[in-house]
Amino acid sequence: MLYALRDKDGKITALTDRAIPDAQPANPSDPEVMAFLSLDGENFAxxxxxxxxxxxxxxxxxxxxxxxxxxxxxxxxxxxxxxxxxxxxxxxxxxxxxxxxxxxxxxxxxxxxxxxxxxxxxx
Incomplete structure (x- = not known):
C-alpha cells in the first residue's frame, strides 16, 4: 500500500509505504502520484x-x-x-x-x- 502526505493545499509532499500519522492511502496510478514522481501518467510503462x-x-x-x-x-x-x-x-x-x-x-x-x-x- 502507498501513502501520501499532503500540504495544507492538498498537494502531495511525500510518499511512503507505511501508514504514518497524517498519511492518506494513495493509488500508485493516480495522476497526482505520477506527477509527484515526475512520471508521464498517460504513457507510463x-x-x-x-x-x-x-x-x-x-x-x-x-x-x-x-x-x-x-x-x-x-x-x-x-x-x-x-x-x-x-x-x-x-x-x-x-x-x-x-x-x-x-x-x-x-x-x-x-x-x-x-x-x-x-x-x-x-x-
Whole structure:
C-alpha cells in the first residue's frame, strides 16, 4: 500500500509505504502520484521506466559503495571477487571516459580515487 502526505493545499509532499500519522492511502496510478514522481501518467510503462532508470541506479549504488568504503564501514575486500572486478572495471572505464573531470596530477585526486588502498588486497 502507498501513502501520501499532503500540504495544507492538498498537494502531495511525500510518499511512503507505511501508514504514518497524517498519511492518506494513495493509488500508485493516480495522476497526482505520477506527477509527484515526475512520471508521464498517460504513457507510463513500468517496465520501460525500470529499464531506463537502471543505469542511473547503478551509478547511485556505485557511489554508495564508494562512500561506505571511504567511511570504513565496509572494506573493498569484503565484496565478492566478481563484484570487486566489476567495480574496478567500471571505475577505470569512468576515468578513461572523463579524463578531464579532475586533475589526475593532484595528490587529492590520487588519494580520493585509489582503486585499492595499501591495506587491501584484491585476492
Amino acid at each position: 513500468a517496465n520501460d521506466f525500470l529499464d531506463e532508470s537502471d543505469l542511473s541506479t547503478i551509478r547511485i549504488l556505485e557511489d554508495l559503495i564508494d562512500t561506505l568504503i571511504d567511511r570504513q564501514i565496509i572494506r573493498f575486500t569484503d565484496l565478492p571477487a566478481a563484484a570487486q572486478r566489476k567495480l574496478l572495471s567500471r571505475k577505470v572505464a569512468r576515468s578513461l571516459a572523463n579524463p578531464d573531470s579532475e586533475d589526475p596530477g593532484s595528490s587529492d585526486y590520487v588519494q580520493d580515487n585509489m582503486f585499492i588502498r595499501e591495506d587491501e588486497q584484491l585476492f
